[in-house]
Amino acid sequence: MSILSSAPANYGQRKIVDYIMRGLTIVATLIAIVPLVLIIGYVTVIGGGAMSIDFFTKTYEPPAMSDGGFSLPSNAVTLPTPDPAVPVDPNATPDPFAGIDLGGATGVTPVDGTQKGEALSAKAQGGVLHAIIGTLLITGAALLFSLPIGILAAVFLAEYPSNTIATVVRFCTDLLSGAPSIIVGVTAYILIVVPFREFSGVAGAIALTFLMVPTITRTTEEVLKLVPESTREAALAMGAPTWYSTFTVVIPAAISGIVTGVMLAFARGAGETAPLILTVLGSNVISFNLLQPIAALPLITYRYTESPFPGENTQAWGSAFILMMLVLVVNIAVRLATRNRLSGR
Amino acid sequence: MTATASAPNGAPAMTINQLKPFYGKRQAVKAVDLVIDPLKITAIIGPSGCGKSTVLRCLNRMHETVLNARAEGEVRLGDENIYDPAIDPTLVRRKIGMVFQQPIALRTRSIFENVAVGLRLGGMNDKKRLAERVEQSLRAAVLWDEVKDKLTDAGSALSGGQQQRLSIARTIAIAPDVILFDEPCSALDPISTLKIEELMVDLRRQYTIIIVTHNMQQAARISDKTAVFMVDRNEDGPQGVLVEYQATRDVFTNPQDSRTEDYISGRVG
Amino acid sequence: MAPAQTTREGLWERFERRTQHGDAIFWGITLFFALIVIGLVVAIGVVIFNDSALAREKFGWGFLLGTDWSPIDTDIAPASFGAWPAIRGTLFSAGIAVVLAAPIAVGIGIFLAELCPVQLRTPLSFMVELLAAIPSVIFGVWGVIVFVPFFTTYIATPISDTLGESIPWLAGPVATGRGIIVAGCVLAIMILPTIAAITRDVLSLVPNTQREVLLAMGATRWEVIWQAVIPYSRAGIIGGIMLGLGRALGETIAATMLIGNSTRIEDSLFAPGVTAASLIANELTNVNGPLHQSALVSIALVLFAITFALNLIARLLIWYVNRGAAQGGRS
Numbered sequence A: 001m002s003i004l005s006s007a008p009a010n011y012g013q014r015k016i017v018d019y020i021m022r023g024l025t026i027v028a029t030l031i032a033i034v035p036l037v038l039i040i041g042y043v044t045v046i047g048g049g050a051m052s053i054d055f056f057t058k059t060y061e062p063p064a065m066s067d068g069g070f071s072l073p074s075n076a077v078t079l080p081t082p083d084p085a086v087p088v089d090p091n092a093t094p095d096p097f098a099g100i101d102l103g104g105a106t107g108v109t110p111v112d113g114t115q116k117g118e119a120l121s122a123k124a125q126g127g128v129l130h131a132i133i134g135t136l137l138i139t140g141a142a143l144l145f146s147l148p149i150g151i152l153a154a155v156f157l158a159e160y161p162s163n164t165i166a167t168v169v170r171f172c173t174d175l176l177s178g179a180p181s182i183i184v185g186v187t188a189y190i191l192i193v194v195p196f197r198e199f200s201g202v203a204g205a206i207a208l209t210f211l212m213v214p215t216i217t218r219t220t221e222e223v224l225k226l227v228p229e230s231t232r233e234a235a236l237a238m239g240a241p242t243w244y245s246t247f248t249v250v251i252p253a254a255i256s257g258i259v260t261g262v263m264l265a266f267a268r269g270a271g272e273t274a275p276l277i278l279t280v281l282g283s284n285v286i287s288f289n290l291l292q293p294i295a296a297l298p299l300i301t302y303r304y305t306e307s308p309f310p311g312e313n314t315q316a317w318g319s320a321f322i323l324m325m326l327v328l329v330v331n332i333a334v335r336l337a338t339r340n341r342l343s344g345r
Numbered sequence B: 001m002t003a004t005a006s007a008p009n010g011a012p013a014m015t016i017n018q019l020k021p022f023y024g025k026r027q028a029v030k031a032v033d034l035v036i037d038p039l040k041i042t043a044i045i046g047p048s049g050c051g052k053s054t055v056l057r058c059l060n061r062m063h064e065t066v067l068n069a070r071a072e073g074e075v076r077l078g079d080e081n082i083y084d085p086a087i088d089p090t091l092v093r094r095k096i097g098m099v100f101q102q103p104i105a106l107r108t109r110s111i112f113e114n115v116a117v118g119l120r121l122g123g124m125n126d127k128k129r130l131a132e133r134v135e136q137s138l139r140a141a142v143l144w145d146e147v148k149d150k151l152t153d154a155g156s157a158l159s160g161g162q163q164q165r166l167s168i169a170r171t172i173a174i175a176p177d178v179i180l181f182d183e184p185c186s187a188l189d190p191i192s193t194l195k196i197e198e199l200m201v202d203l204r205r206q207y208t209i210i211i212v213t214h215n216m217q218q219a220a221r222i223s224d225k226t227a228v229f230m231v232d233r234n235e236d237g238p239q240g241v242l243v244e245y246q247a248t249r250d251v252f253t254n255p256q257d258s259r260t261e262d263y264i265s266g267r268v269g
Numbered sequence C: 001m002a003p004a005q006t007t008r009e010g011l012w013e014r015f016e017r018r019t020q021h022g023d024a025i026f027w028g029i030t031l032f033f034a035l036i037v038i039g040l041v042v043a044i045g046v047v048i049f050n051d052s053a054l055a056r057e058k059f060g061w062g063f064l065l066g067t068d069w070s071p072i073d074t075d076i077a078p079a080s081f082g083a084w085p086a087i088r089g090t091l092f093s094a095g096i097a098v099v100l101a102a103p104i105a106v107g108i109g110i111f112l113a114e115l116c117p118v119q120l121r122t123p124l125s126f127m128v129e130l131l132a133a134i135p136s137v138i139f140g141v142w143g144v145i146v147f148v149p150f151f152t153t154y155i156a157t158p159i160s161d162t163l164g165e166s167i168p169w170l171a172g173p174v175a176t177g178r179g180i181i182v183a184g185c186v187l188a189i190m191i192l193p194t195i196a197a198i199t200r201d202v203l204s205l206v207p208n209t210q211r212e213v214l215l216a217m218g219a220t221r222w223e224v225i226w227q228a229v230i231p232y233s234r235a236g237i238i239g240g241i242m243l244g245l246g247r248a249l250g251e252t253i254a255a256t257m258l259i260g261n262s263t264r265i266e267d268s269l270f271a272p273g274v275t276a277a278s279l280i281a282n283e284l285t286n287v288n289g290p291l292h293q294s295a296l297v298s299i300a301l302v303l304f305a306i307t308f309a310l311n312l313i314a315r316l317l318i319w320y321v322n323r324g325a326a327q328g329g330r331s
Helices: A011-048 A053-057 A129-159 A164-178 A181-196 A201-226 A229-237 A242-253 A255-271 A274-279 A297-304 A310-344 B052-058 B089-095 B111-121 B127-140 B160-173 B190-203 B216-222 B248-253 B258-264 C011-019 C024-051 C053-064 C084-115 C118-133 C136-165 C180-204 C208-216 C221-232 C234-250 C253-259 C276-286 C290-326
Strands: B014-023 B032-036 B041-045 B069-077 B096-099 B178-182 B208-212 B225-234 B237-247
Touching: A011 A310, A011 C084, A011 C118, A011 C136, A011 C180, A011 C221, A053 A129, A129 A164, A129 A201, A129 A242, A129 A255, A129 A297, A129 C024, A164 A201, A164 C024, A164 C234, A164 C290, A181 A201, A181 A274, A181 C024, A181 C234, A181 C276, A181 C290, A201 A255, A201 A274, A201 C024, A229 A242, A242 A255, A242 C024, A255 A297, A255 A310, A255 C136, A274 A297, A274 C276, A297 A310, A297 C136, A297 C253, A310 C118, A310 C136, B014 B052, B032 B237, B041 B052, B041 B216, B052 B178, B052 B208, B052 B237, B089 B096, B096 B160, B111 B127, B111 B160, B111 C221, B127 B160, B160 B178, B160 B190, B160 C208, B190 B208, B190 B216, B208 B216, B216 B248, B225 B248, B225 B258, B237 B248, B237 B258, B248 B258, C024 C053, C024 C290, C053 C290, C084 C118, C084 C180, C084 C221, C084 C234, C084 C253, C084 C276, C084 C290, C118 C180, C136 C180, C136 C253, C180 C234, C180 C253, C180 C290, C208 C221, C221 C234, C234 C290, C253 C276, C276 C290
Parallel strands: B041 B208, B041 B225, B096 B178, B178 B208
Antiparallel strands: B014 B032, B014 B069, B225 B237
């Protein structure tokens, strides 16, 4: 029997299944890549369009007023008053939004091909300097709290890796990094905001600490484990105590990896919104006081996305752009650095 | 269940013409020319690094499944060249089976399903026929009596020697013409090794067998012909080369090539 | 990962060895901070558990099934706290997310681990992981402004106009565009990287011998994957899907911006709803009284408990798979 003629009856079918399924996995990968490209694209185009010197140097300005009084912009939403002449069908479910162009209300036209470009022309009023300062301060403070905890806990995990406490610590870092960020916000709210009856940047910083400690702990533990034992032993052989060896030899040897973890934690913390909603409240003025409510970039995006004022929508995209750039730059930089570290040694 | 022919005339011989296995740019073995007699056991021996496993894996087109590996040349089963671009490698592998060095049971499957996997791939779903073929294969692999009461147990629950016989049962279930054995006993204890050797001698009645082994005594015990490969150190790096191919008795008592003699007497390798 | 340089000593032996250099303090300090990490998790649990006491005592387990969430006393009826709208929204949106994301993400994992050309593996993996790094508020703003209109026009309205006639939970009208299904879709995109990365990792741990056995039987490449590689790593893949589910359940901001924030329970899944996280985010800072706050914190407690349990089971599954592979597997 020749090879070809001995093919089993279902051979053709199997080959088709093979091609189709392998093709589907490629399609699946594209399904992941496409949203990534779309999101980065839209944020870059719309949000990037909001970039200007003003954006970075000014703070909140109320929406422009034409006659000194408060007036809604021309495309604001007003609910229609029912026409008394038209009989109302008592059984019809009233649709309060019938006939309203919701896209127009947000100042950015939905992308369905009918109108484009309005978003790009809506100028942001004022800037987000207050939010930039706020984000830097809050995340910086959170970093200040997280660094000692994260690094020293990682030292513990690297030095004493195989005991129950270490296992529990690792589980806790996994749990915290995957936990709903609102839970962390709730905790900080109850612990700090309520007793002190005040929203504050510090409460936000503490909330972010819960989320940033796991990142720092995990990356630091990994790089500490990569430091060769000989490095440790060299210091110990000279009679130095372990703590000395750790702090003057081991940690400096792992410093690039630790910096990596810090950058990742910072990028993560800066982008978190939910904890800040419950702790920081947000603000419209520049402030350096962390004991009071303070502004933050994610809050700008969150709150202004649905604002009826187009200028504020643009600010929402602009803030999103800044955050996204931060995340992208940090992640790409970390990737490049890690690859060099792994291949260079 | 019986192989393509029980009469020696009908079973196809394997003819290897100028086979050159490559890893990337490096040619691992000098061009090989070999004719494998049907329904006989042919052993391939040689020191480590001489490429015997590489050559074996070229015979059922497994060599090319490794990244950047390819083979040039011809390998004919009967008068069909398995490297013909018109022929799908998956079909080749149904005709030329392989038993690996590590006894492998497919971990999530029962003993029954381990043997049946090739049959199911071929589309056989009829329970009765499957049961018949599985039993036949397990009997031929001298494993039936040990497992007939626990066919639904996990395949990985068997001992090493049993798993190797399970692998053999799995391979013969789809009725190949040739079975390739890649150092099948090197991970087994001496008693299991003997059982497998007896099994192979028995299987020779229906299948052409090619075995790679680093154990010369094993080759001497069971094979009809032996091919000897050595390592040739030239400027481009070590390269395998076929130095001798004769009836086993002659290889061991009257080797033609001095390198063979060195290897067999333990001076080299 | 890291080479095993530190031997598997017990804590005590290590302690003894170290204290020869007078390092009890070192051990003590690092242990202290390690315990702080544990303490963070414990703190969350304790705080949430305590603050929910009022509502828990008052309502008991029936709280979870109460269908009416009206935190404000009106002339017609007193305040009522039923968590079901929030739980329902959470379960459905996360459920839709997992149902959509799991097959796609496993497909991505298969592609990256088994089929992708070597040169593309790293860049593509990186891009998939980048999707995970994007802050969820950006998913929110993109979702609201870009995705919702698209979804409403091209997916929700056609479906509700056709299938919605006969299937109540696909019915229209799809006016505002926000609702459980659209939130579920964006959540699906957000959890793709989680499941895909874990799938890819567990698939790479499958010993090559399993693949070779099937190849040698004349299996096609897909058959090798489907019949040998995936069954071997089943547990790990399920663990990855569970972690993805956990992410979807707990996702706050994107869900809040996309779910429509209506505590009315409607049949149609295109209609707006509310999730546990979005309810808390919207109301916690404006509570009407301690019972309201306590009820919200009870919802937080339920959310925490579920994600805790999911994480635990998922990690155990993945650990089990890794351990089996590390021991070389029996075959």
